[in-house]
Amino acid sequence: MQKLKKSLFTPVASALMLAACTCSCTQSMSVTDSTPEVEVIHVTDDSVMVYGEYNGLIRAHRFVEINARVDGYLQRISFIEGSHISKGQVLFAIDPGIYKANVSRARANLEKARVQADKARRDLDRIRPLYEKNAASQLDLDNAEVAYDAAKAELEACRADLTTAEITLGYTTVQAPISGYISGKVPDIGTFVGPSGKSLLATIEKTDSVRVDFAISAPEYFKGKSRVIKILNTDSTCTWNSYVTLSLSDGSVYPHSGIVDFASPSVDPETGTFDVSALVPNPDHNLLPGEKARIKIYLDMHRPTIAIPTSAVKIRRDSAFVMVLGDDNITAERNIDTGIEFGPKVTVRSGLTPGEIIVARYTDSIAPGMMVDPVKPSR
Numbered sequence: 001m002q003k004l005k006k007s008l009f010t011p012v013a014s015a016l017m018l019a020a021c022t023c024s025c026t027q028s029m030s031v032t033d034s035t036p037e038v039e040v041i042h043v044t045d046d047s048v049m050v051y052g053e054y055n056g057l058i059r060a061h062r063f064v065e066i067n068a069r070v071d072g073y074l075q076r077i078s079f080i081e082g083s084h085i086s087k088g089q090v091l092f093a094i095d096p097g098i099y100k101a102n103v104s105r106a107r108a109n110l111e112k113a114r115v116q117a118d119k120a121r122r123d124l125d126r127i128r129p130l131y132e133k134n135a136a137s138q139l140d141l142d143n144a145e146v147a148y149d150a151a152k153a154e155l156e157a158c159r160a161d162l163t164t165a166e167i168t169l170g171y172t173t174v175q176a177p178i179s180g181y182i183s184g185k186v187p188d189i190g191t192f193v194g195p196s197g198k199s200l201l202a203t204i205e206k207t208d209s210v211r212v213d214f215a216i217s218a219p220e221y222f223k224g225k226s227r228v229i230k231i232l233n234t235d236s237t238c239t240w241n242s243y244v245t246l247s248l249s250d251g252s253v254y255p256h257s258g259i260v261d262f263a264s265p266s267v268d269p270e271t272g273t274f275d276v277s278a279l280v281p282n283p284d285h286n287l288l289p290g291e292k293a294r295i296k297i298y299l300d301m302h303r304p305t306i307a308i309p310t311s312a313v314k315i316r317r318d319s320a321f322v323m324v325l326g327d328d329n330i331t332a333e334r335n336i337d338t339g340i341e342f343g344p345k346v347t348v349r350s351g352l353t354p355g356e357i358i359v360a361r362y363t364d365s366i367a368p369g370m371m372v373d374p375v376k377p378s379r
Contacts, residue, residue: 039360040325040374041312043352045304051342056214056246056295058287060205061279064178068201069171070094071194074187081184084285085176085204092174092201094193099169106165110158113151120144120151180206181285205289210282212246212258214295215273244278246287247294256281260297305339306348313338313346314362322352323359323366325374331359333368 068074076093079085127144130136176182183203187193193201246254258280267274278295280287287293313336314321324334336351352358359366360377 035371035373036365037375038366038372039377040357041308041360041377043306043308043354043356043358045306045354048305048307048342048345048347049298051296051298052216054214054216054295054297056212056278056293058280058289058291058293059211059213060180060207060289061209061211062178062180062206064180064204064206065200066091066174066176066182066202066204067199068092068094068174068193068197069195070099070168071192071196072096072098072172074189074191074193077189079182081182083182085179085182087176087179089176090173091176091182094172094174096169096172099165099172103162103165103169106158106162110155110162113155113158117148117151117155120148124148174201176204178204178206179208180204207282207285207287207289210280210287210289212244212278212280212293212295214276214278215268215271216263216276217273218267244280244295244297246280247296249292254280254287254293256283306352306354307342307345308348308352308358309344309360310341310346311344311361312358321362323362323368324352325357325359325372329372329374331366331368331370331372334358 072094074092075095078090078092085091124144124147127136127141131138131141181204183205186200186202187198191198193199243257243259245257248254258278260276260278262275262277264275276297278297308322312322314323320336320338321333322336323331325331334351337349339347339349341347357374359372366372
């Protein structure tokens with residue numbers, strides 16, 4: 001009977017022990033599963049480049065008005081409106097008739113003056129030996145010298161008149177002073193143009209490169225003054241410069257960088273900003289004058305500096321906090337002193353040291369003293 005009881009106890013005991021083990025394992029797995037996963041980052045110190053972003057307006061690098069410099073009737077237009085023209089290309093022709101006549105008259109007057117100058121020189125050459133032999137008076141010699149000097153002066157004046165007439169005749173053929181895109185013609189053929197009539201003929205915009213104008217606030221201007229003002233100076237300690245990048249209206253980033261080459265020396269009293277301009281290459285003529293763009297420009301560099309994501313910072317009563325992980329993955333709240341904010345990051349003046357681990361996204365679901373399962377950020 002005792003042996004039977006023993007055999008009955010054995011299965012029961014085994015079942016109880018199995019149940020206890022199962023319960024213990026279940027409780028252990030439950031504790032592990034309840035540990036939340038949090039994204040963490042390692043604190044590092046590095047050089048931090050500070051950028052500013054502004055609204056910019058694109059304009060032509062050069063804008064030239066083509067004006068008629070002589071009066072006359074427009075005879076010919078030698079370009080397609082809105083096309084790209086080259087420097088020196090003939091654009092307009094103005095009736096040259098009267099100006100050709102002026103050149104002929106000036107050339108004739110020059111020839112006449114040359115003949116008179118030659119005669120005066122020969123007269124002087126005859127009088128001078130006679131004077132030396134007392135065969136001519138001092139008055140005769142003086143008159144001959146004066147006549148020769150006057151003839152030479154007249155000759156120079158006629159040369160100048162001919163040059164002026166030829167230059168004026170050249171103005172009847174209007175050439176492009178620069179390469180670029182030309183506007184539609186202002187006058188039609190047969191229109192009387194010139195200073196006494198319709199002077200403006202067309203405009204040319206040079207767009208192989210464009211200018212981008214924007215304004216910087218006074219604090220940001222002084223922050224980056226050493227970089228913005230001394231743009232063209234070489235910095236022997238750095239490999240960067242004051243380049244600007246453009247984001248277009250469709251959200252795309254323009255592939256060519258520009259460089260700031262002008263910063264106003266004075267502040268606008270109405271807006272409290274400084275006017276700045278950058279020169280940007282436009283080899284494919286994709287940037288159009290009048291188009292708006294978003295400008296990103298380097299202002300300053302801090303090094304070495306700790307910078308962390310703004311998502312890791314929680315603000316409470318004007319104080320900033322981050323959640324720090326200890327060796328046992330237990331969270332602890334840490335007060336920090338933040339600095340400048342740039343993009344998705346903010347610099348930290350004090351409160352953190354390189355090598356520490358912080359929670360990348362500080363949310364209310366994470367409390368101090370909590371054990372967490374640290375993972376790398378998803379991006």
